[in-house]
Amino acid sequence: MKNVTWSSRFTKQIDLEVLDFSQSLSIDIVLYEVDIRVTIAHVQMLSVCGHIKTSEAKTIIKGLKSVKKLAESDKLPWSIEYEDVHMNIENALVALIGDLGKKIHLGRSRNDLVTTDLRLYLRDFIDLYVDKIRETQNVLAIMAKKYASDLFPGFTHMQVAQPVTFGHHLLAWNEMLFRDEKRLLNTRNILNEMPLGSAALSGTSLKIDRKMVAKELGFKGITTNSMDAVSDRDYVCDFAYTNSMIMMHLSRISEELVLWMNPQFGLVELDESFCTGSSIMPQKKNPDVPELIRGKAGSVYGSLIGLLTLMKGLPLTYNRDMQEDKTLILESIDITMSCLSLLPRLISTMKLNKAKGKEVAASFFSTATDLAEYLSKKGMPFRLSHHVVGDIVKYCEKNNLELTDLSIDQLKNFSPLISKDIYKALDPMICIKSRTGIGETSPSSVTKQANAILARLKKHESVK
Ligand code: ARG
Numbered sequence: 016m017k018n019v020t021w022s023s024r025f026t027k028q029i030d031l032e033v034l035d036f037s038q039s040l041s042i043d044i045v046l047y048e049v050d051i052r053v054t055i056a057h058v059q060m061l062s063v064c065g066h067i068k069t070s071e072a073k074t075i076i077k078g079l080k081s082v083k084k085l086a087e088s089d090k091l092p093w094s095i096e097y098e099d100v101h102m103n104i105e106n107a108l109v110a111l112i113g114d115l116g117k118k119i120h121l122g123r124s125r126n127d128l129v130t131t132d133l134r135l136y137l138r139d140f141i142d143l144y145v146d147k148i149r150e151t152q153n154v155l156a157i158m159a160k161k162y163a164s165d166l167f168p169g170f171t172h173m174q175v176a177q178p179v180t181f182g183h184h185l186l187a188w189n190e191m192l193f194r195d196e197k198r199l200l201n202t203r204n205i206l207n208e209m210p211l212g213s214a215a216l217s218g219t220s221l222k223i224d225r226k227m228v229a230k231e232l233g234f235k236g237i238t239t240n241s242m243d244a245v246s247d248r249d250y251v252c253d254f255a256y257t258n259s260m261i262m263m264h265l266s267r268i269s270e271e272l273v274l275w276m277n278p279q280f281g282l283v284e285l286d287e288s289f290c291t292g293s294s295i296m297p298q299k300k301n302p303d304v305p306e307l308i309r310g311k312a313g314s315v316y317g318s319l320i321g322l323l324t325l326m327k328g329l330p331l332t333y334n335r336d337m338q339e340d341k342t343l344i345l346e347s348i349d350i351t352m353s354c355l356s357l358l359p360r361l362i363s364t365m366k367l368n369k370a371k372g373k374e375v376a377a378s379f380f381s382t383a384t385d386l387a388e389y390l391s392k393k394g395m396p397f398r399l400s401h402h403v404v405g406d407i408v409k410y411c412e413k414n415n416l417e418l419t420d421l422s423i424d425q426l427k428n429f430s431p432l433i434s435k436d437i438y439k440a441l442d443p444m445i446c447i448k449s450r451t452g453i454g455e456t457s458p459s460s461v462t463k464q465a466n467a468i469l470a471r472l473k474k475h476e477s478v479k
Pocket of ligand 1: 039043098099125126129333335337338339
């Protein structure tokens with residue numbers, strides 16, 4: 016079997032195992048739609064620049080639209096004989112309209128075509144992702160408002176540390192996702208330059224209008240060095256990194272869900288339709304979805320490391336190694352998307368166990384910091400207040416008491432600065448209400464912040 020596009024200088028046929036080994040059709044077939052989009056824009060430009068006749072361009076574009084229909088209805092005879100999606104599309108076009116179809120590959124090569132296609136393909140995904148991330152932020156902001164004044168334990172070192180509001184915790188998740196949104200938009204911005212026309216590596220001797228094609232395809236501009244343009248896969252790594260960050264966040268959120276819904280914590284309930292049972296222990300309601308999200312993060316990191324390793328030793332310009340980029344980024348995209356799609360739905364089923372939240376938030380001397388701040392507000396240096404409260408906690412632990420169990424006289428023994436208003440400082444509800452600054456835990460701060468998020472989200476119709 017001889018490859019029609021490049022085999023004329025060969026006397027031997029390609030080894031069949033080599034053909035199977037080197038083809039990328041099985042992976043890059045997903046690019047068929049963007050590939051046709053790009054070629055239509057390219058052909059329009061070739062005709063405007065006088066390299067092909069207007070009537071020829073019309074026939075070619077009509078042919079390309081028919082190829083697209085064939086592909087959509089599963090009637091395109093894909094074959095690994097043509098190596099990749101680009102050659103399959105061209106071959107299908109030639110089968111439909113004859114040798115005229117061979118005119119499309121002028122002033123370009125597969126090296127610039129593949130990276131142009133991939134940029135468009137990833138850009139479409141980024142737009143989808145941004146929508147999903149915003150949807151999740153929306154869910155979180157609405158829930159944060161709902162739970163703006165409900166007490167919840169705030170942890171450090173996985174031990175109860177200070178009381179917070181549940182809404183505040185949900186808005187902490189929101190911040191992570193907002194940064195992901197910004198990273199996605201940044202990645203979109205970086206990849207949104209068009210390499211087409213860089214050809215194999217050095218550009219083309221034909222006078223072409225790259226800016227026209229870029230505009231048609233929605234790129235914000237064109238790449239400015241043809242050698243870099245065909246060698247650059249930074250944007251693929253950027254997307255893989257952005258996905259890794261998203262998965263790291265989703266995994267942390269998942270970890271918290273796993274802990275909170277553990278019956279020993281009993282802080283939240285997830286809807287049954289998002290949980291699974293055990294095949295042997297009839298009583299179990301397991302958090303498999305968050306566990307799987309947590310587990311899948313590893314594969315997404317793997318894709319990032321794979322991509323960085325793929326690129327690290329490559330001399331300029333195109334090297335066939337780069338074909339592997341698609342396997343890696345597509346896996347990263349698939350996994351991240353499935354998690355991003357499920358998580359907002361899962362979170363929206365989450366119900367806070369308010370009584371438990373309140374109980375745990377008040378336990379383990381969680382208001383000890385407020386007691387120390389109470390003393391410092393009365394003039395005691397904080398280091399000293401910290402020490403005094405440490406003594407009080409030690410006393411309570413020894414006698415199996417809560418801070419609020421101590422009488423005013425007992426408390427005064429530790430410091431004469433303490434008076435009756437101390438009990439207010441020890442009330443978790445008063446503690447949280449006193450933290451009214453921007454980004455703090457008070458119900459009013461949380462409501463304000465959630466409203467600001469909702470207002471911001473409302474402004475976005477779509478990223479495009
Ligand atoms: N299938 C190839 C890829 O994805 C297309 C580029 C082919 N270029 C080449 N010089 N063989 O990278």
